[in-house]
Amino acid sequence: MEKIGWHPDLPTKFDRVYIEDKSWNSPVAERARRIFPAERIERVKRQPFPEPGNQLSAAEYNRSKRHLYLCEYQGRFFKRCPGARPGLACCNYFVLNLGLGCDMNCTYCYLQSFLNTPVLTIYSNLPQALEEMREFLLEQPELKIRIGTGETVDSLSLDDLTLYSRELIAFFRQAPHWRLELKTKSAKVDQFLDVEHAGNIIVSWSLNPQHLIDHEEPDTAPLAERLAAARKCRAAGHHLTFHFDPLIYHEGWQDHYRQVVAEVTSQFAPHEVLSISLGALRFQPEQRHLMRERFGMKSYVTQAETFRSADGKHRYDLDLRREMFDFVLSEFRRHSEDWNLLLCMETREAWMGALAAMPKSVPGLGEYFNGQALTAFREHQKQNYNEQGRNR
Amino acid sequence: MKTLPLSQCNKSWDFKPLVAWPRTLPAMSWGSELLTGFDRDSGVAVDLAETGSLVEGFRACYASLTLAELSRLWSRTHPNPNWAEHFEELFRGYGLRWNDELRTTCAILAELPLAFQNWTSSKQLSVRDLAPLRALAERSQALELGTTLVASKLSKSEAVQALEWAVELLLMDRSWEEIRPSTAIADSRWLSSLKALRFPQMTSGDRQQQQAVARLAWPPRTSGHWLRQGDKAVLDVRLQADSLEEFRGQLRGLQKIEASLKDQEVLWKK
Structure with missing residues (x-):
C-alpha cells in the first residue's frame, strides 16, 4: 500500500487535518500523516468545530470543505437508500456511508439540505462496515443486492487518501452476487485497478457537459478525465454506469447534451455500460437559501425556474423535464436502441411520459429491483436491534 | 436591594424595546448599565447584578422579544464581555437557536432602518423568512426594498415571497427600476409582477x-x-x-x- 500514490493536489486540499485520538493509528490516519504536511495535522479528542445545532451557515459550509476530520463512526454503516419512498420510482438500493461531506463543490449538491457537520468527515473504522455487510451476507447468502458508497460522500474523490475501494473490492469477492457501486465525479481510479475482483464492481460517473462542469461543478474532474477513468475501469473488467444527473436547463442545453452523449457513444458501446440514468435538477426547498448565499444567482441552479413537486422538492416544470429526458434519451437511441436508459429519483408521471423504461424492465437490472431485498434487510435490522437490546 | 441614580447609569444597551417599561416600576440595571426604562432621565434603577445572572435578570424584565429587538440588543452588547458568552442562553430563552446563521441575520437586521426592523417585528418574521437578505453583498440594495415592504399592503406570506423574489432579481442584475412596484403602495399586483420577472x-x-x-x-x-x-x-x-x-x-x-x-x-x- 505504501507504494500507492496520490493525486498531486491532495496534500494542499485541506487547511487542516484533524485526527481523533482513537483513530490515530488507523490505516487511513497513518496514510494521512504521510500525505499531509505535519504542521497541518492535529490530534484531537473530539470534532474540532462545535455542531451548529441545525444547519450550517454559508460560511461554515464553505469552511467545512477545507477541513478534514478522521474519526470512528458510532452508528451503523449499512443502510437502505433513502430514495425508497412512496411516490418515487426507485431502484431498491443499499448504502454504506463511509464519511460525511465532500471536497467537491457542486452548486446543486443535496448535502446542502441536511449536512450539519462542520468538517468533512471520513470514518476510520472501515472494518466495522465490512463486518456489518458480512453479517447480512451470512444471514441472506442468496439475496442479490446493490450497495453504493456515494450517498454522503463522493465514493472516490478522496479514495487516493483512504484506499477504501481496495478493501471493498476485496470484500465483494466473497459476495460475487452482490454489486458494489462506486459513484463519483472524480477521475481517481488508479489506486484500485490492480485489485483482483469478482466482476461485480460498478464504477459510476455522474456526467454533464463540460460547460456545466465549469459552471456548476467546481473542484470536480473535467468530463474528458472522467471518461478516461471510465475507459481504464472498462479495461480492468469493471462494470460502468453513467448518471446524467442532474440535467440542468440552460441556454444551449440541447447542443451541450448532444455533445456529451456523442462523447459517451463514441467511446463506449451499449453492452459496456450497465445503465445510464437520467435525473433532472431537484432540491429540497430550504436548500435554496444556502445555495443562494454560497453561489449567488449567476448559477443556472439558483436562477432555475423550479416549483414545488408532489414530493416537496423543487423541480422544473414537468413538461420541461419530459422534454429534457426525451431529448437525451433520443440522442442515445439515435445511436443505438441497446442503451439501458432509466430515470432516477423521478416521479411516476415523468417516467410514464418519457421514453425510458421502468427500472424493473431494464435488462440486467430488473433482478435487483425487487422487494425481497428490502424485506430481508428490515428483518435483519429488527434482529440486530433486538440483539443490541439484549446486550444492553 | 441596591439602587443607583439614573444619572449614574449608562444607556449603551438601549435596544429600543417595542413595549415601554411600565411607569409604575423602577428602572432596572446591571451594575451601571440600564436594562429597562431607557426613556427616563431621573429616578433610580434597581441593580440586578447581585440577584443572579445577567441573562436571568434580562429575561425577568422581558418575557418576550422579537427577532429585531434581539438583533438590536446583540448589536449593542456583543463586544461587551458580560454578554459575549451568554448569547446562546439568551436566544434560547426566546426560542431561538444561537448559531452562525442567526448571528449573521442579527448583524444584517441591526444595520437596516428601524422602520424595517419594526415592520419585521409586526409581521413576526423569522430567521428563515429573512434568509434572502443574507445573500445580498451590499446592504444598500436592501434599503429601497425594505422601504417598499414597510409601506406595502402585503400580507406576511406575500411579503416574505416578495422579499425573496426581489432579492433574487437584484442578484440577477435586475435594476430596482425594473423591480419596484408600479404603484406608490405595493400590493398583490407587485407580487404578480415580481413572479413574472422571476419566472419568465x-x-x-x-x-x-x-x-x-x-x-x-x-x-x-x-x-x-x-x-x-x-x-x-x-x-x-x-x-x-x-x-x-x-x-x-x-x-x-x-x-x-x-x-x-x-x-x-x-x-x-x-
Whole structure:
C-alpha cells in the first residue's frame, strides 16, 4: 500500500487535518500523516468545530470543505437508500456511508439540505462496515443486492487518501452476487485497478457537459478525465454506469447534451455500460437559501425556474423535464436502441411520459429491483436491534 | 436591594424595546448599565447584578422579544464581555437557536432602518423568512426594498415571497427600476409582477396556454382553465348538467375540443 500514490493536489486540499485520538493509528490516519504536511495535522479528542445545532451557515459550509476530520463512526454503516419512498420510482438500493461531506463543490449538491457537520468527515473504522455487510451476507447468502458508497460522500474523490475501494473490492469477492457501486465525479481510479475482483464492481460517473462542469461543478474532474477513468475501469473488467444527473436547463442545453452523449457513444458501446440514468435538477426547498448565499444567482441552479413537486422538492416544470429526458434519451437511441436508459429519483408521471423504461424492465437490472431485498434487510435490522437490546 | 441614580447609569444597551417599561416600576440595571426604562432621565434603577445572572435578570424584565429587538440588543452588547458568552442562553430563552446563521441575520437586521426592523417585528418574521437578505453583498440594495415592504399592503406570506423574489432579481442584475412596484403602495399586483420577472418562461408559457384554452369552443355550461399546480400545469374542466340530454350534448362538444387539441397540439404534444 505504501507504494500507492496520490493525486498531486491532495496534500494542499485541506487547511487542516484533524485526527481523533482513537483513530490515530488507523490505516487511513497513518496514510494521512504521510500525505499531509505535519504542521497541518492535529490530534484531537473530539470534532474540532462545535455542531451548529441545525444547519450550517454559508460560511461554515464553505469552511467545512477545507477541513478534514478522521474519526470512528458510532452508528451503523449499512443502510437502505433513502430514495425508497412512496411516490418515487426507485431502484431498491443499499448504502454504506463511509464519511460525511465532500471536497467537491457542486452548486446543486443535496448535502446542502441536511449536512450539519462542520468538517468533512471520513470514518476510520472501515472494518466495522465490512463486518456489518458480512453479517447480512451470512444471514441472506442468496439475496442479490446493490450497495453504493456515494450517498454522503463522493465514493472516490478522496479514495487516493483512504484506499477504501481496495478493501471493498476485496470484500465483494466473497459476495460475487452482490454489486458494489462506486459513484463519483472524480477521475481517481488508479489506486484500485490492480485489485483482483469478482466482476461485480460498478464504477459510476455522474456526467454533464463540460460547460456545466465549469459552471456548476467546481473542484470536480473535467468530463474528458472522467471518461478516461471510465475507459481504464472498462479495461480492468469493471462494470460502468453513467448518471446524467442532474440535467440542468440552460441556454444551449440541447447542443451541450448532444455533445456529451456523442462523447459517451463514441467511446463506449451499449453492452459496456450497465445503465445510464437520467435525473433532472431537484432540491429540497430550504436548500435554496444556502445555495443562494454560497453561489449567488449567476448559477443556472439558483436562477432555475423550479416549483414545488408532489414530493416537496423543487423541480422544473414537468413538461420541461419530459422534454429534457426525451431529448437525451433520443440522442442515445439515435445511436443505438441497446442503451439501458432509466430515470432516477423521478416521479411516476415523468417516467410514464418519457421514453425510458421502468427500472424493473431494464435488462440486467430488473433482478435487483425487487422487494425481497428490502424485506430481508428490515428483518435483519429488527434482529440486530433486538440483539443490541439484549446486550444492553 | 441596591439602587443607583439614573444619572449614574449608562444607556449603551438601549435596544429600543417595542413595549415601554411600565411607569409604575423602577428602572432596572446591571451594575451601571440600564436594562429597562431607557426613556427616563431621573429616578433610580434597581441593580440586578447581585440577584443572579445577567441573562436571568434580562429575561425577568422581558418575557418576550422579537427577532429585531434581539438583533438590536446583540448589536449593542456583543463586544461587551458580560454578554459575549451568554448569547446562546439568551436566544434560547426566546426560542431561538444561537448559531452562525442567526448571528449573521442579527448583524444584517441591526444595520437596516428601524422602520424595517419594526415592520419585521409586526409581521413576526423569522430567521428563515429573512434568509434572502443574507445573500445580498451590499446592504444598500436592501434599503429601497425594505422601504417598499414597510409601506406595502402585503400580507406576511406575500411579503416574505416578495422579499425573496426581489432579492433574487437584484442578484440577477435586475435594476430596482425594473423591480419596484408600479404603484406608490405595493400590493398583490407587485407580487404578480415580481413572479413574472422571476419566472419568465413559466409565466409566458402558462399565459399562452390559458389563452389557448379560452379560445376553445366550450359547450354551454362547461368551462376549461389552464391551472398551475406546483411543478405541473393541468387543464381543469368543469361542467354542469341537469339532464341526461344536456350531459350528452356537453360530452359531444368536449369530444370536438379533444379533437382540436389533438390536431393542433395546442396544449400537449402528441
